[in-house]
Structure formats: C-alpha cells, structure tokens
Amino acid sequence: MSNEAVLHAHEAAVHQVHGDHHEHHHHETFITKYVFSMDHKMIAKQFLITGMVWAVLGGLMSVLFRIQLGYPDAHFPWLQDILGKWWVQDGRITPQAYYALVTTHGTVLVFFVLTAGLSGTFANFLIPLQVGARDMASPFMNMLSYWFFFTASLVMLSSMFVETGPFSGGWTAYPPLSALGDASPGSKTGMDLWLIAMALFVISSLLGGLNYIATVLNMRTKGMSMTRMPLTIWALFFTAVLGVLSFPVLFSGFILLIFDRNFGTSFYLSDIFVNGVGALPNEGGSAILYQHLFWFLGHPEVYIILLPAMGMVSEILSTNARKPIFGYMAMIGSLFAIAVLAFLVWAHHMFVTGLNPFLGSIFVLLTLLIAVPSAIKVFNWLTTIWRGNIRFTPGMLFAIGFVSLFISGGLTGIWLGNSALDIHLHDTYFVIAHFHIVMGVASMFGMFAGIYHWFPKMYGRYLNNTLAYIHFWVTIAGAYMIFWPMHYEGLAGMPRRYYDYSIWESFKQFADLNRFISTIAIIVFATQLLFLFNFFYSIFKGRKVTQQNPWNSNTLEWTTPIRPGHGNWPGEIPEVHRWAYDYGKDGRDFIPQTEPIGADESHH
Amino acid sequence: MMTAMSTNEQKRIHPHKFTLWVGIGSICMMFAGLTSAYIVKRNQSNWLEFDLPVSFWYSSFVILLSSVFMHLSVKSFKAREISRYKMFITLTASLGLVFALLQWIGFTALGNHGIQLLGQGSNPAASFLVVIVCLHLLHVAGGVIALLVMLIKAYSSRSKNYSSVSIEVVSTYWHFVDVLWIYLFIFLNWIK
Ligand code: HEM
Ligand SMILES: [Cu+2]
Numbered sequence: 001m002s003n004e005a006v007l008h009a010h011e012a013a014v015h016q017v018h019g020d021h022h023e024h025h026h027h028e029t030f031i032t033k034y035v036f037s038m039d040h041k042m043i044a045k046q047f048l049i050t051g052m053v054w055a056v057l058g059g060l061m062s063v064l065f066r067i068q069l070g071y072p073d074a075h076f077p078w079l080q081d082i083l084g085k086w087w088v089q090d091g092r093i094t095p096q097a098y099y100a101l102v103t104t105h106g107t108v109l110v111f112f113v114l115t116a117g118l119s120g121t122f123a124n125f126l127i128p129l130q131v132g133a134r135d136m137a138s139p140f141m142n143m144l145s146y147w148f149f150f151t152a153s154l155v156m157l158s159s160m161f162v163e164t165g166p167f168s169g170g171w172t173a174y175p176p177l178s179a180l181g182d183a184s185p186g187s188k189t190g191m192d193l194w195l196i197a198m199a200l201f202v203i204s205s206l207l208g209g210l211n212y213i214a215t216v217l218n219m220r221t222k223g224m225s226m227t228r229m230p231l232t233i234w235a236l237f238f239t240a241v242l243g244v245l246s247f248p249v250l251f252s253g254f255i256l257l258i259f260d261r262n263f264g265t266s267f268y269l270s271d272i273f274v275n276g277v278g279a280l281p282n283e284g285g286s287a288i289l290y291q292h293l294f295w296f297l298g299h300p301e302v303y304i305i306l307l308p309a310m311g312m313v314s315e316i317l318s319t320n321a322r323k324p325i326f327g328y329m330a331m332i333g334s335l336f337a338i339a340v341l342a343f344l345v346w347a348h349h350m351f352v353t354g355l356n357p358f359l360g361s362i363f364v365l366l367t368l369l370i371a372v373p374s375a376i377k378v379f380n381w382l383t384t385i386w387r388g389n390i391r392f393t394p395g396m397l398f399a400i401g402f403v404s405l406f407i408s409g410g411l412t413g414i415w416l417g418n419s420a421l422d423i424h425l426h427d428t429y430f431v432i433a434h435f436h437i438v439m440g441v442a443s444m445f446g447m448f449a450g451i452y453h454w455f456p457k458m459y460g461r462y463l464n465n466t467l468a469y470i471h472f473w474v475t476i477a478g479a480y481m482i483f484w485p486m487h488y489e490g491l492a493g494m495p496r497r498y499y500d501y502s503i504w505e506s507f508k509q510f511a512d513l514n515r516f517i518s519t520i521a522i523i524v525f526a527t528q529l530l531f532l533f534n535f536f537y538s539i540f541k542g543r544k545v546t547q548q549n550p551w552n553s554n555t556l557e558w559t560t561p562i563r564p565g566h567g568n569w570p571g572e573i574p575e576v577h578r579w580a581y582d583y584g585k586d587g588r589d590f591i592p593q594t595e596p597i598g599a600d601e602s603h604h
Numbered sequence: 605m606m607t608a609m610s611t612n613e614q615k616r617i618h619p620h621k622f623t624l625w626v627g628i629g630s631i632c633m634m635f636a637g638l639t640s641a642y643i644v645k646r647n648q649s650n651w652l653e654f655d656l657p658v659s660f661w662y663s664s665f666v667i668l669l670s671s672v673f674m675h676l677s678v679k680s681f682k683a684r685e686i687s688r689y690k691m692f693i694t695l696t697a698s699l700g701l702v703f704a705l706l707q708w709i710g711f712t713a714l715g716n717h718g719i720q721l722l723g724q725g726s727n728p729a730a731s732f733l734v735v736i737v738c739l740h741l742l743h744v745a746g747g748v749i750a751l752l753v754m755l756i757k758a759y760s761s762r763s764k765n766y767s768s769v770s771i772e773v774v775s776t777y778w779h780f781v782d783v784l785w786i787y788l789f790i791f792l793n794w795i796k
Contacts, residue, residue: 137619206630214623244626248634255735256641264723265731267645281724284650289641296637 036147038139039566043146044125045458048451050146050153051117052532057157058108063525065101068093070518072502072511086165095499099168100186102497106171107194108156109440111201114305116149118447119243122308123212123236125454129557130230132221132574134567137214141207148204152197159193167194170497172294175268175287179260182277191261195254202247202254209247212240221556223576227332228593230555230580231325234332235311238339239304246300246343253293260285288353295346302439303342306406307335309446310377313399315580316453317381319553320396321388322589324581327380334373341370351419352426360419367417374410378403389584393551394468395453401476402445408480409438412487427497430490433483441479448472451535456550460563461542467534471527478524485513554580554592624773628780631743635784638739639791642732646795652727656793657713663706664789667744670699671782678775682768690758696778697751700744707741733792740788743781750774 037043067076075091087097124142128135136142159166168186169177173194181188216237220229256267266285273279318325325331347355347363355363381403390396412434416422425431448471455463494507501507501514549558556576560568574594582591586602645651677692711721711734720726721734754774 137623141623206627210623210626210630213626214619218617218619218622244630245633248630249637252634252637252641255638255739259722259731259735263731265726266728267641267731283725284648284728286645286648289644292644293637293641 036143038135038143040124040128040136040139040142041458041564041566041568043142044121046146047116047120047124047149050150051113051121052535054108054112054117054153055528056532058105058113059525059528061101061105061108063522064093065098065105066518066521068098068499069501070515070521072500086163096165096168096185098499099184099497100166100190103168103170103186104156104160104166107167107198110171110301110305111198112149112153112156114440114443114447115205115243115301116201118305118443119212119236119239119308120146120149120208121447122232122312122450122454123208123240125458126232126557127212127215127236128219129457129560129564129568130233130555130580131216131219132224132556132576133215133219134569134573136211137219138211142211145204145207145211148200148207152200152204155193155200156197159190159197162189162193164188164190166190172291172298173257174294175257175260175285175290176272176274179257179268179290180274180277180280181261183274195258195261199251199254202251205243205247209240209243212236213244216240221573221576224556224593227329228576228579230311231314231328231331231335232308232311234335235307235314238335239307242300242304242307242339242342246297246304249293250297253290253297256293257290288350291350291353292346295349296343298349299346300342302435303338305439305443306446307338309402309443309449310335312446312450312453313381313402314384315555316395316399316449317384317403318581318583319453319551320391320393320399321385322391322583323384323388324583324585325380326383327376328579328581330376331380334376337373338370341366341373345370348417348419348422351422357419364417364419368414371410371414371417374406378407378410393452394463394465394472395449397469397472398445398449398452401472402442402449404476405437405442405445405479409434409436409442413438424493425490427495428490429486429494429496432496433486433490436483436486437479441483445476448475448531453551454557455535455538456545457557457560459539459542460545461538462545462550463538463542464534467530471531471534474527475524478520478527481520482517482524485517489513549592552590554582554590556593559592559594618769620769620773621776624776628777631780631784635736635739635788638732638736639788642736642791643795645728645732650727652719652729654714654717654719654729656733656789657710659706659710659713660789663703663710664786666699666703666706667782667785670696670703671779673699674775674778678768678771681771684766686758690755693751693755693758697748697755700748700751703744704741707737711737736788736792740781740785743784747774747778747781750777 033039034042037046064079067074067079072092076088077091079093080088080091083097087094093101124136127133164185166186167173167178167190168184169191173191177183177187178191178194179187181191216229216233220226256265259265260268260282264282266282268287268290269280269282269285270287271280271283314325314331345363345367347359348367351360351363385400412430416425416431416434452463452468455461489507489510492507492510494501494510498504502511545562548560548562551558556574559574561570576593577596578591578593580593583589585591586598673692673696677689677696680686680688680692714730714733715721719730721730751774754771757770
C-alpha cells in the first residue's frame with residue numbers, strides 16, 4: 001500500500017476523487033489539529049509535553065523525599081500547608097508519604113517519562129521523517145496510543161489524591177504489598193489505580209510499538225533499504241520490538257495479580273502472616289513467580305529506555321563531529337545483540353531470592369555478555385568523535401554526556417552482574433547509583449540531546465544556547481555529584497528504600513553526605529526549570545529557523561519544509577541514494593541521502 | 605493515487621496485515637508468559653491434578669470447524685459470492701459463540717466435581733485454568749465482534765468494497781485464535 005493511501009484512508013469517504021498532489025486543503029479545526037490529531041509530528045509533541053509534565057512531577061517527588069533523607073531532623077511547616085497532613089506532618093514528610101513518593105517517582109520516571117516521553121516522542125517524530133513516509137502505517141492507532149497514555153496519566157495522577165494514598169510498595173510492585181489490600185494503606189485504592197494506569201499504559205505502548213514496526217518495515221521511501229537507515233531508526237525499531245514482546249508478559253503478570261487482589265486466588269499469595277491481619281487463608285502461592293514475570297519485562301524495559309537514546313546519540317555525534325559514524329554495521333549488530341540478550345538476563349535482579357546458584361551462574365554469564373555489545377558501541381562512539389571537526393552544539397554536549405554516563409554506569413553493571421558481589425550489593429544504594437547513572441540520567445541526556453537537536457524541526461525555531469549551556473554543565477556536574485557518592489554508601493551496605501538513616505548506627509556517618517546529595521539534587525532540579533522556560537519560551541519567541549537544513553545534516557527530515565504540514569513533503573517523497581553518514585567525504589562537508597552517487601565517488 | 609503506487613510497493617505485504625502479525629506475536633508472548641508461569645508453579649508444592657472437562661474436547665472441535673467456515677467465507681468473498689460469504693461469516697461467528705458456551709459448560713462441570721476455581725481455598729491449578737481459558741475467550745470474543753462488523757459492512761448497501769484486505773485480516777486473526785486454543789488445549793491436557 002502506498003504512503004498516500006495510508007494518509008488518506010480516513011478521508012477517502014469525503015474526498016471521493018483526488019489526484020496525486022498533496023496541496024489540497026484539509027479542513028483542520030483546533031480539535032483535529034492540536035487535540036485529536038493524527039499527524040505523527042503533533043502526536044510526538046503531545047507525548048513530549050505530557051512526558052515533560054510527568055518529569056516535573058516525578059522530579060518534584062524526588063526533591064521531597066530527598067528533603068527527608070538529607071534533612072531528617074528539619075521541620076518544614078510550610079510544606080504541610082501546601083501538601084496537607086497526609087503527606088507532611090509536624091513539618092516532616094510522613095513515612096507513608098515517603099514510600100508513596102519513592103514508588104510513584106520510580107513508576108512515573110521509568111514508564112511515563114523515559115518510555116512514553118522518550119520513545120513516544122522520538123519514534124513518532126523521527127520514524128516517518130527519517131524513513132521518508134507521509135505518516136505512520138496507521139495514524140489512527142497512533143492517535144489511540146497517545147490517548148491511552150493520556151488516560152493512564154490521569155488515572156495515575158488521580159491515585160495521588162485518594163484517601164489512603166498512592167501505591168507505596170516500590171515501582172516493581174512486588175507482592176504481597178501489591179497483592180494484599182491489607183498490607184499497607186497504599187495497597188488499597190492506590191494500588192487499584194496503579195494497576196489500571198499501568199494496564200492502560202501497556203496498551204498504549206503496544207499500539208505505538210506495532211505501528212513503529214510496521215512503519216519501519218513497510219513505509220520506507222524508494223531507495224531507503226534497511227542498511228541505509230539512520231541509526232536512530234534502527235534503535236527505535238529494536239525498542240519497539242522489545243516492547244511488543246515484553247510488555248505482554250508484564251501484562252500477564254498483572255492479570256494474575258488482579259486475580260489475587262480481587263478474586264481470592266493464590267498465584268502469588270501464600271499462608272504468610274501479616275501484622276494486623278493474621279495468617280492469610282491463601283495456600284501455595286509464590287511471590288517469586290511475580291518477580292520472574294516482572295523482570296522478564298523489567299530488564300528489556302531498561303533497554304527500551306536506553307536504545308532510543310543510543311540511536312539519537314549516534315546520529316547527533318556523527319552529524320556534529322562531521323564524520324561518518326564509525327562501524328555502522330557493528331552498531332546495528334550490537335543493537336541486535338543487546339535486544340536479544342535483554343530477554344536472557346532477567347534473573348540477575350533475583351540473585352538473592354533463593355535462585356538455584358547454578359542457574360544464577362548461567363545468568364551471570366549471560367549478563368556479563370551484554371558488556372560486549374555495550375563496549376562495541378562505546379568504542380564506536382568514541383572513534384566517531386575522535387579527531388572530528390566537532391561543533392559543540394547543546395545537542396552534541398548532551399550526546400557526549402550520554403556516552404560518559406553510559407560508561408560510568410555500565411562499569412558498575414559488571415560489578416552487579418557477578419552474583420557473588422551482588423549478595424552484598426543487592427538492594428543497596430550501589431544499585432540506585434548504577435541504574436540512575438546508566439539508565440535514568442543517561443537516557444535523560446539522550447532525550448535532551450534529541451530535543452536540542454530536533455527542536456528546530458519541531459517548532460521552526462531555535463532554543464536559546466546560553467541557557468542550554470548552563471543547563472548542560474549544571475546537570476552533568478550535578479548528576480555525578482548526586483549519584484557518585486551513592487556508590488560508597490552502597491558499598492558500605494546502606495540499603496535502599498529506608499525512611500531515615502540517621503537513627504541507624506552504621507549509617508550515621510553518611511548524614512553529611514546525604515545532605516550534600518539532597519542539596520545538589522535541589523539545585524539540579526531548579527536548573528531543569530531553566531530548560532523548561534527555554535523550551536516554552538522558544539516555541540513562541542525563539543530565533544526563527546531560516547535555513548532548511550540548519551545542522552548541515554544528511555538525513556531526510558531536513559529535506560522537508562521548515563514547518564512541514566501533514567504529509568511532510570509538499571511534492572513527491574524524495575528518493576534515497578546513499579546511507580545517512582556521508583560526512584567529510586571526497587572533500588565535501590556533507591552529502592545528503594537524496595543525492596545520487598557521483599560517477600567518480602569513492603566507496604565508504 | 606494509484607499511479608503513485610510503484611510496482612515494488614505493491615508486492616509488499618499490506619501494512620494492516622503486517623501489523624496484525626506483529627500483534628499476534630505480542631499475544632503469543634502474553635500466553636507464553638502465562639504458560640511458563642504455569643510450568644513454574646506446577647513444579648512447586650500444592651498443585652491439584654484434575655482432568656479437563658469433556659466439553660473442552662467439543663469446543664476444540666467446534667473452533668476447528670469454525671476455521672473451515674472462515675476459510676470458505678474468504679473464498680466466497682474473493683469469488684464475489686456475497687450471499688454465501690454472508691452465510692459463512694454468520695456461521696463462523698455463531699460457532700465462536702458456541703465455543704464460548706462450551707467453555708462455560710466446562711467450568712460449570714468442574715465446579716460440580718468440587719473443584720474450586722477462584723476464591724478462598726482455590727488451588728492455583730484451577731485458577732490458572734480460569735485465567736488462561738478466559739483470556740483466550742476474550743480474544744475469541746474480539747474475533748466475533750470483528751466478524752459482526754464485517755457482516756454489517758456486507759449488508760450496508762452504501763459502501764461497495766472489493767478489497768479483501770479486511771476480511772483477510774479478520775480471517776488470519778481467527779485462524780490464529782484457533783491455533784492458540786489448540787496449543788493451550790494440548791498444553792493443559794499434557795502438562796498438568
Ligand atoms: C554492562 C551492562 C549492565 C549490567 C551487567 C547490569 C547489571 C545489573 C544487575 C546485576 C542489576 C541488579 C542489581 C541488584 O538489584 O542487586 C542491575 C540493576 C539495574 N540495572 Fe543494570 N546492568 C547493566 C546495564 C544497565 C543498563 C544499560 C540499564 C538501563 C538502561 C540498567 C538498568 C538497571 C536498573 C533500572 C536496575 C535496577 C532495578 C531495580 O532494582 O529497581 N542496567 N543491573
Ligand atoms: Cu537488568
């Protein structure tokens with residue numbers, strides 16, 4: 001089916017006849033253009049802005065619980081005035097609120113910001129533009145995907161306002177806390193809402209993922225063979241494959257959870273003794289079963305978060321180093337290896353659950369194998385910028401920051417991947433440090449890199465560079481200052497998910513360090529507000545883009561008009577004649593993908 | 605519009621069909637998750653063994669038969685024999701309903717044999733059966749709805765549609781749900 005047919009399928013009934021051209025007038029109202037839009041570019045912006053709202057809320061939550069950790073003895077009566085006494089009592093965050101905040105922070109950042117906000121935004125925006133398609137394979141499903149996400153957001157948000165509070169058993173939602181309403185206040189209505197929100201979210205991701213895969217495989221323009229695709233598309237493609245194969249497994253885990261919660265079954269619950277409830281009537285359930293189902297998604301999920309960032313970083317590094325990406329095929333190969341291995345390592349989150357040590361050693365091996373494709377990617381990024389003609393645009397800085405963070409966090413992964421070491425490190429701050437650096441901050445950097453790089457294409461204006469540079473330097477320095485010290489705390493055995501360490505003899509020594517971390521966290525959070533200001537101000541008042549191709553980039557999105565309409569190219573979709581990385585070739589700074597191979601051109 | 609369709613594009617699989625295949629992969633993963641959980645659980649203590657109800661054998665036969673009708677309806681559509689087409693999709697959809705009924709009868713039979721499916725005192729072996737079979741049934745229900753939509757389309761005189769894409773998509777889905785049941789049936793019969 002042709003691109004045109006897909007784009008116009010929904011209006012075929014209205015326009016019984018129309019020709020080949022694309023300049024006829026759509027009757028777009030405010031509602032169809034900005035709200036129930038089927039234009040992938042608008043849907044991308046919707047994902048982005050919803051993701052940003054969640055990033056602010058989730059970030060604010062972390063500031064609140066860092067206040068508790070950094071200043072356990074201080075009293076903030078004004079916080080109580082703002083948040084009410086469920087959250088803050090006597091000027092201190094309540095223990096219940098602390099757990100609710102940690103849980104919601106984790107859930108929201110992992111799923112709503114770094115999954116929906118990141119791949120939702122860039123898969124939508126970049127796939128059709130970079131493969132040369134007028135829109136997604138199914139624009140309608142794409143719209144549904146956003147609105148499922150939006151509904152999930154509303155439900156999750158509403159859980160913040162129920163009387164017993166939001167779910168507070170950690171983002172992984174292990175039973176029995178998640179399965180048993182009586183286990184804690186947050187396990188009641190809060191958990192119901194959490195489950196509904198996550199179920200909607202899974203549907204949203206599946207609808208999105210199906211579409212991304214179909215678009216990449218079916219809707220490429222003439223000449224755009226798979227091995228001519230920019231690495232962004234490869235990465236987003238593997239991300240979608242991971243999502244489509246792993247989210248359903250999480251879903252089945254949730255279904256069993258719902259039965260345990262509401263229909264008295266014993267999948268996860270057994271005859272345990274719960275304080276205030278007594279012995280449960282359930283028999284024979286296994287809480288570990290949930291962990292298997294959860295981490296079978298959970299581990300691919302971390303790569304769902306990371307791969308889009310990797311793809312965008314590859315593209316941005318090459319463009320701004322004015323050099324071809326080093327080892328294009330190796331990059332695809334390592335993405336593939338990561339995607340396959342991602343399904344085979346889940347039990348490294350379960351080394352201390354009583355897992356058979358022999359089985360554990362197999363998972364150690366498979367886990368450490370991931371270091372190989374990861375190292376290949378790092379090597380290729382470094383060689384790409386090595387002796388490049390580097391333009392330090394904000395996008396480039398964030399991309400370089402990503403590489404730095406990925407190295408730092410990947411190395412600690414190798415520690416954790418050894419089951420013997422993990423007995424000591426599991427559930428300590430070492431794990432917190434590991435995954436915030438390698439996943440949280442790194443993917444956030446990938447996202448920022450993407451926003452700074454593609455903002456001119458999204459809004460036809462530039463972001464302010466000065467603000468961007470401040471944003472970058474404070475954030476990278478702050479990220480290391482926040483998470484680096486956590487390695488030491490974790491090595492000392494400081495467990496994660498505790499309300500107050502100051503009353504604990506072994507960890508009193510970290511009082512100052514915790515205060516330091518919290519202070520920096522607040523500063524870094526404030527700096528993100530600078531970015532937000534820059535973003536929204538520049539949408540309306542930023543410097544206008546006047547060149548079609550401001551970064552002198554090779555990829556197709558820069559062949560569209562500065563402000564492309566629905567359908568992306570006013571005329572024919574351009575044909576592609578080469579890969580996306582002909583930078584600095586035969587004495588030319590760059591050669592766009594649309595340019596035919598010259599007669600005397602050298603091979604790359 | 606047709607001229608824009610270059611020849612190599614026509615050879616490609618239709619995006620909707622393709623999307624369906626990916627969706628099928630995704631559904632498979634969901635059931636793979638459940639059946640692996642089933643295996644893990646079965647190997648632990650406290651697992652109740654019981655035979656599947658007889659009516660599940662009948663329902664397997666019914667769903668296989670429905671696939672034959674599904675196949676015939678696609679054939680009649682392509683042959684432009686619209687009244688046969690209507691008859692066959694009606695039959696397919698009805699057999700879907702019969703299938704659902706037989707599953708229901710099966711569960712009632714289990715209940716009558718004193719096997720508690722849900723609630724306090726239920727054994728995970730029985731609860732798993734409920735979850736897996738009902739989840740599959742939901743997918744059958746989805747198929748029945750899709751067939752009804754096709755039927756309404758066929759009766760509405762306004763749209764004359766000669767493209768067989770939608771009916772092919774529905775039919776692929778229907779056969780998939782059929783195969784899925786056969787897999788589940790074998791799985792549940794042999795691994796218990
Ligand atoms: C060389 C590569 C890596 C290895 C060997 C590795 C290994 C591990 C191990 C063994 C754990 C479990 C620690 C524990 O709970 O005791 C862990 C936790 C984690 N890793 Fe990694 N990791 C690697 C890279 C990554 C990447 C690239 C990401 C994300 C993009 C990531 C995200 C996470 C997350 C989110 C957790 C913690 C989940 C939680 O308990 O809440 N890791 N990692
Ligand atoms: Cu993992």
